[in-house]
Amino acid sequence: xxxxxxxxxxxxxxxxxxxxxxxxxxxxxxxxxxxxxxxxxxxxxxxxxxxxxxxxxxxxxxxxxxxxxxxxxxxxxxxxxxxxxxxxxxxxxxxxxxxxxxxxxxxxxxxxxxxxxxx
Amino acid sequence: xxxxxxxxxxxxxxxxxxxxxxxxxxxxxxxxxxxxxxxxxxxxxxxxxxxxxxxxxxxxxxxxxxxxxxxxxxxxxxxxxxxxxxxxxxxxxxxxxxxxxxxxxxxxxxxxxxxxxxxxxxxxxxxxxxxxxxxxxxxxxxxxxxxxxxxxxxxxxxxxxxxxxxxxxxxxxxxxxxxxxxxxxxxxxxxxxxxxxxxxxxxxxxxxxxx
Numbered sequence: 001x002x003x004x005x006x007x008x009x010x011x012x013x014x015x016x017x018x019x020x021x022x023x024x025x026x027x028x029x030x031x032x033x034x035x036x037x038x039x040x041x042x043x044x045x046x047x048x049x050x051x052x053x054x055x056x057x058x059x060x061x062x063x064x065x066x067x068x069x070x071x072x073x074x075x076x077x078x079x080x081x082x083x084x085x086x087x088x089x090x091x092x093x094x095x096x097x098x099x100x101x102x103x104x105x106x107x108x109x110x111x112x113x114x115x116x117x118x119x
Numbered sequence: 120x121x122x123x124x125x126x127x128x129x130x131x132x133x134x135x136x137x138x139x140x141x142x143x144x145x146x147x148x149x150x151x152x153x154x155x156x157x158x159x160x161x162x163x164x165x166x167x168x169x170x171x172x173x174x175x176x177x178x179x180x181x182x183x184x185x186x187x188x189x190x191x192x193x194x195x196x197x198x199x200x201x202x203x204x205x206x207x208x209x210x211x212x213x214x215x216x217x218x219x220x221x222x223x224x225x226x227x228x229x230x231x232x233x234x235x236x237x238x239x240x241x242x243x244x245x246x247x248x249x250x251x252x253x254x255x256x257x258x259x260x261x262x263x264x265x266x267x268x269x270x271x272x273x274x275x276x277x278x279x280x281x282x283x284x285x286x287x288x289x290x291x292x293x294x295x296x297x298x299x300x301x302x303x304x305x306x307x308x309x310x311x312x313x314x315x316x317x318x319x320x321x322x323x324x325x326x327x328x329x330x
Contacts, residue, residue, distance in 0.1 A: 031240055033151040033220045035144065060143025063151060063220060065208055069177035070142075076181070094149060105326050107217075108242065111152060112319045114213025118171075118312050 030079050030086070032065040035094040043090060051090075054081050058091055141174055144210075144218055153220040154315065155237060157263065158247035159255035163275040163305035164223035165207045167247065170311045171221060172209025181206050181233050204233045226259030234262055243322045244270040245314060247305070250280035253291045260292060269325045271299040271318035297324075 030036070038058045047055075057070045068078035085091040156164045169176045181204050207223040222237055224230070224244075238244075244263055248256045263270045272294060274283075283291075285300055294300060299321045303314040 032222070032237065033153045033218075033240070035148065035151055035218070061146055061148055062143050063210070063218075065179060065220065065222075066142075066177060066210075069179040069208075074180050094151070105323055107152065108319060108323045108326060110214055110217060111219060111242070112316065112323065114211075114217065114219070115312055115316050115319060117214075118211070119309055 030064050030082055030093065032063065032068075032075050034064045035061050036064060036067065036082055036086075036091050037061045037093075039090055039092045041089055044088075051081055051085060054078065054085065055090065058082075058085075061094070145212060145215065147216045148212060148218050149216045151218045151220060153222060153237075153241050154318065155222050155224050155234075155241050155244040155268070156247060157224045157226055157244050157259045157270075158275075159226045159249065159252070159259065162226075162247045162249045162255070164247055167245075167275070167303070167305035167311045167314075168207055168209040168221045168223050170305060170308045171211055171315070173211055174209060176207045176209045176223075178205055178207050180204065181236070204230050206233075206237075224259075226256060226262065228258045228262065231262050231265070234266060238266045238268050241268060243318055244268050245318050246270050246272045248272055248274045248288070248292065250274050250276055250283060253283075253288065256292065269322055271301065271314070271321050273301050273303045273314040273317070275305045276302050297321075 036058050037060060038055055043052070043055065054067060054071060057067045064078055064082060065075055067082065068075040071078060082091060086093055156168055158164055165176055204225060206225075209221050211219045211221070213219055222241075224234060224237060246256060246259055246263060260270075260272075272288075272292065274288060276282075288294075289300060299317045301314050301317045304310045
């Protein structure tokens with residue numbers, strides 16, 4: 001139960017400077033638990049440093065929320081930048097369980113079984 | 120329980136074992152689900168998440184439009200004033216191909232806007248209650264009801280806290296008869312997992328009962 005040490009902020013730039021004032025992603029926003037990963041594409045040399053920084057945290061499969069935490073930026077900023085990268089084909093995404101499937105009993109049973117096997 | 124003595128010599132420990140090479144998920148993981156862990160400050164959300172998570176809990180600051188605009192005379196001009204709320208989260212890979220994220224969500228009413236985003240697509244919520252201060256959880260329970268998110272209640276038992284009778288807690292929190300009420304020790308992994316199991320059983324029940 002020890003107190004966590006303060007997480008150092010990765011950037012002194014106000015978040016929405018990085019996104020050029022954009023607070024919403026174009027198209028359907030990625031959810032916090034959406035899984036992303038870099039695609040097999042070469043990065044164009046013209047990428048913003050912020051986009052390059054984010055790509056460094058997506059070398060394996062990882063959630064949007066984790067990318068934001070590693071980046072030291074709010075998820076809303078990571079969402080905007082990741083949406084750019086997705087549109088440019090530089091990352092791929094595995095969507096979360098869509099809300100419509102909240103009542104998907106098969107998936108819930110799988111979660112239950114998984115938790116029980118943790119005991 | 121295995122002694123945790125090893126982990127208590129922490130000064131030079133560096134990253135915890137699970138996080139050593141565990142930043143990324145296994146490539147077999149094909150989908151993600153999330154559960155919210157809600158409750159007032161200090162109730163043990165981060166402790167429970169850390170106990171269950173396979174990675175050291177991460178913290179992120181969600182920004183949101185200020186809900187208190189109506190009481191803030193300076194917020195009226197743009198309606199764009201934002202404030203931030205710290206959220207801790209962890210993850211648990213299940214059955215090799217599904218990852219469960221646990222998001223700790225502060226309970227206060229003013230954080231409701233941050234909840235709407237997070238609650239979207241969530242399977243359900245575990246509401247943590249402090250046995251020493253039941254009233255501190257009222258806001259969190261109100262928010263869950265407002266969002267129509269199914270939940271279970273876990274009383275995090277603090278050694279110094281009073282031991283209430285389950286019926287007394289149900290009455291104090293005004294829980295529906297079907298809402299599970301369990302006790303847990305957020306510092307103990309099995310106990311915390313059992314609280315999540317109670318929630319998921321409830322979610323299955325809600326999903327299968329004729330409405």
